[in-house]
Amino acid sequence: MIKYKPEIDFPEVYKVCQxxxxxxxxxxxxxxxxxREIKMGLSRDNHDRSTVPCHLSFVKELPTGRERGRFLAIEMMPTNCRIMLVKFSSERDIYTSSRCVIIPHTIKAGKGTEIFTYLAGILVNFVKEKKVDKDNLPLGISFGFTLNKLALDIGFLVSWTKEFGAHGVIGKDVVKLLRDALAKYPEVSIDVMGIINVAAGSLLALCWAQPDTRIGLIMGSIANSCYVERLDKCEMYQGEEDPKGVMIINSDWAHFGDGGQLDFLRNEFDKQMDVESINPGIRLYEKFSGALSVGELVRIVLYHLMQKGAIFEGERRDYVAIQWKLDMVSVMELASDPPGSWTRAQQVMDKFRIHQCKDRDMAALRYICTKISDRAAMLVSSGVSALINRMAQQKISIAVDGGIYRLFPSYAASLNKYTAQLTNPKYKFEFVVTQDSSGVGAAIMAGMAHATKYKTDTKLIVMDY
Structure with a gap:
């Protein structure tokens, strides 16, 4: 087995990767x-100028693991929706019964209210089948689209993603739309308690099992985080003051750098990807660290080096030239073979019509994948360390949602290494891959909000309707 030295064996590749x-x-x-941007985002005077806007979630309680009961949840994501009945029982057991919902394209592209009418109908059938239609169970929504939240149960839709084209809903309160749709079924009792984003849902889901959880980290096609902030630091909050109070903050840090803060790191390939994207000039931190962006950067660099004859010399380039053709799953495969083996990597290259690849070219390609993914992990670690240092907790768990952390060979190691390097050593942390979906966190939120609304014990919720 040849051990390649990038600087010597493929110097042009090495130079670009620097x-x-x-x-x-x-x-x-x-x-x-x-x-700095977090402080601005939390402040009343500078909030609108921050590229990390730190939106209020209005979730002001954290689970302890002693919560019990049955709650409903809806996960509404760009690519899929799910309805869930979640039961929290003793010994930290969670029972989940769920139904995936495929929203027809005609409804996704139609009048926006039709989406909620459609979901309400499926939800009603679901609770009838589970025989909880008369129980008035609390329901929480985990929402994968941008909201402007004014309260736990008031969230105005800011924008859809490209998968949705439904019109007439932008600027409308999502919770009210669902409540109005459910009102058409007076025979069913469901108490819609609130709405949270995916990161907050992941944080709450892990927090029930590990009460020291204080950060939720999304590292998939989108990049986002949430964390637990002291309420007295949340200047945008206008409710009752509580010197010991906390609130989950949705950092919305995908936009970090939109004001030029990260220009000192951007290279020609970053700029090319940005210009050719559907949203040039915005969500720059996400373009450094998101899984989609990592794949596209690898493709752009590979195509550039192939044009120069530095890698896969003489091979066809037409498939490599296709934008977004190289996804993150393929990047993981390219870097996942054991030393000296290229089986998975060759299967990926076969899709690009490049066959019987030379070992040197495969080693160079693996090097590209590793360097670009490692940079993504490094920049995420800078953000995570800023949150850890800010909270100043002796020990915290970090809920991680995203295949890049679970599946990419070097990503998790890099994220842990550089987070430790950038964090005050007196603060300990642990990254934990979330086993439960954000819908479980939405269910917990609904239960805690219900307990607060009806003055039951917020730490021991028992639903005996």
Missing amino acids: LFTPNDDDLVKVRDLME
């Missing part, structure tokens, strides 16, 4: 800029 290698000072600078 553009994706931030130094320690760069990472510290990103961390400190993130902290």
Whole structure:
């Protein structure tokens, strides 16, 4: 087995990859800029100027693991929806019964209210089948689209993603739309308690099992985080003051860098991907760290080097030239073979009509994948360390949702390494892959909100309707 030295064996590849290698000072600078933007986002005077807007979730309680009961949830995501009945029982057991919902394209592209009418109908049938239609169970919504939240149960839709084209809903309260749709079924009792984003749902789901959870991290096609902030630091909050109170904050940090903060790190390939994207000039932190962006950056770099004859010389380039053709799953496969083996990598290259690849080219491609994914992990670690240092907790768990952390060979190691390097050593942390979906967190939120509304014990919720 040949052990390749990039600087010697494929120097042109090595030279390009150095553009994706931030130094320690760069990472510290990103961390400190993130902290500055977070402070601005939380402040009343500077909120509108921050690229990390720190939206209020209005979730002001955290589960302890002693919560019990049955709750409903709806996960409404860009690619799929799910209705769930979640039961929290003793010994930290969670029982989940769910139904996946495929929303027809005609409804996705039609009048926006039709989506909620459609979901309400399926939800009603679901609770009837489960024989809880008369129980007035609390329901929480985990929502994968941008909201402007004014309260736990008031969230105005800001925008859909490209998968949805439904009109007439932008600027409308999503919770009210669902309640109005359910009102058409007076024979069914469901108490819609509130709405949260995916990161908050992941945080709450893990927090029930690990009460020291304080960060929720989304590392998939989108990049986002949420964390637990002291209520007295949330200047945008206008409710009752509580010096010991906390609130989950949706950082919305995908936009970090939209004001030029990260320009010192952007190279020609970053700029090309941004210009050719559907949203040029915005969501720049996500374009550094999101799974979709990692795949596209690898493709752009590969195509550039193939044009120069530095890799896969003489091979066809037409498939590599297709935008977004190389997804994150393929990048993981390219870097997942054991040393000296290229079985999975060759299967990926076969899709690009490049067959019987030379070992040197495969080693160079693996190097590209590793360097670009490692940079993504480094920049995420800068953001995570800013949150950990800010909260100043002795020990926290971080809920991680995203295949890139679970499946990519070096990503998890890099994220842990650089987060430790950038975090005050007196604060300990642990990244934990969430086993439960964000819908479980939405169910917990609904239960806690119900207990607060009806003055039951918020730490021991028992539903005996």
